[in-house]
Amino acid sequence: MGTEGFxxxxxxxxxxxxxxxxxxxxxxxxxxxxxxxxxxxxxxxxIGIDVSIxxxxxxxxxxxxLYSGIRAFMRRSIFGGLIWTLLGLLVLSWLIx
Numbered sequence: 001m002g003t004e005g006f007x008x009x010x011x012x013x014x015x016x017x018x019x020x021x022x023x024x025x026x027x028x029x030x031x032x033x034x035x036x037x038x039x040x041x042x043x044x045x046x047i048g049i050d051v052s053i054x055x056x057x058x059x060x061x062x063x064x065x066l067y068s069g070i071r072a073f074m075r076r077s078i079f080g081g082l083i084w085t086l087l088g089l090l091v092l093s094w095l096i097x
Contacts, residue, residue, distance in 0.1 A: 048096050055095060062091035
């Protein structure tokens with residue numbers, strides 16, 4: 001009978017420790033998720049795009065094309081720089097409304 005009380009209290013202590021860890025991680029990850037959500041909503045509102053994964057993929061693609069255009073200009077490739085920059089501007093202007 002004495003061992004049942006010991007294992008019961010041991011199980012309760014382990015359960016409370018696990019519950020504390022889960023609640024702590026839930027709070028931290030929930031706060032991190034909320035911060036990311038607020039960041040993406042603010043970014044989308046400032047740029048004037050919809051909040052969707054498709055919009056952010058197109059935004060990334062447009063910025064990548066602009067970056068390629070700038071790199072082409074840095075290499076003194078005028079024609080390539082113009083093409084990449086115009087493609088980037090085309091994607092970004094189509095995205096932003």
